Amino acid sequence: MTGAQLLAGAARHLPSARCAAEEGTVTMEVPREDWLAALAFARDTAGCDFFDWLTAVDEQDHGLAVVVHLYSIEDQQHLFVRTLVPPDDPVLPTATPLFRGAAWAERETHEMFGVVFEGHPDLVPLLLPQGFEGHPLRKDFPLAARATQDWPGAREPGEPAASARSRRRLVPPGVPEGWPPA
Numbered sequence: 446m447t448g449a450q451l452l453a454g455a456a457r458h459l460p461s462a463r464c465a466a467e468e469g470t471v472t473m474e475v476p477r478e479d480w481l482a483a484l485a486f487a488r489d490t491a492g493c494d495f496f497d498w499l500t501a502v503d504e505q506d507h508g509l510a511v512v513v514h515l516y517s518i519e520d521q522q523h524l525f526v527r528t529l530v531p532p533d534d535p536v537l538p539t540a541t542p543l544f545r546g547a548a549w550a551e552r553e554t555h556e557m558f559g560v561v562f563e564g565h566p567d568l569v570p571l572l573l574p575q576g577f578e579g580h581p582l583r584k585d586f587p588l589a590a591r592a593t594q595d596w597p598g599a600r601e602p603g604e605p606a607a608s609a610r611s612r613r614r615l616v617p618p619g620v621p622e623g624w625p626p627a
Contacts, residue, residue: 446520451491458486470523477528477537484513484526484543492517493524499540499550501558503584509535509558513547530560532583539565557582 446454448466455464455473459482463474471491475483487493493515502510508529515524530537539562540547551562552571559580562568570577579586 446491446517446522448522451522451524454490455483455486458490459483469521470525472525472527474527474529477530480511480526480528481538481540481543483528484515484540487515487524487526488543491515491522491524492520493522494518496540496544496546499547499554501554501560501582503532503558503582504529505532505584508532509560509583511537511554511560513540513550515544535560536563537561538563541565556580559583 448469448471451471452464452466455462455471459473459475459479461476461479462483465472473483473487495516495518497514497516499511499513502512504510508531510527510529512525512527515526516522517524528537535558537560539551541551541562541564548566549571551560551565552568554560555562555565555568556571556573557580573581581588
């Protein structure tokens with residue numbers, strides 16, 4: 446299936462999808478209620494038989510963009526499917542019934558971004574230590590390492606080191622004021 450055929454099929458099957466094609470790659474942006482329908486279309490109609498990866502991107506006030514890359518081995522066609530979930534309700538249905546390879550990537554995305562994949566067979570921690578709180582790839586996650594090390598922005602280039610000590614210490618982005626606690 447060519448990119449043009451894929452776009453035409455997506456327009457018929459998923460009228461709410463926004464699609465674009467560029468040199469062997471089609472990008473489909475769908476509302477979250479069409480997430481599984483878009484993935485089923487990719488597998489069953491577009492012939493995307495290879496699940497490559499799934500992740501999220503923190504777009505701050507806009508929400509979390511969940512993106513999956515699928516590939517048609519026969520047609521050598523790349524397909525990106527993207528949806529946006531609000532940061533206060535980051536829930537999507539699991540893609541594991543359609544692509545078994547989604548299980549690991551959904552676990553990682555859940556752990557790092559806090560996206561809940563409803564119906565996932567085993568949404569348990571994968572990378573972080575037991576009891577870890579928070580989602581470290583979200584942009585609002587405070588990184589303690591930034592507060593404990595000298596931040597390169599503490600002084601201007603060419604400014605002598607003695608002068609930097611007399612200035613108020615700058616807090617790196619993402620670290621709350623007053624961190625670390627006294």
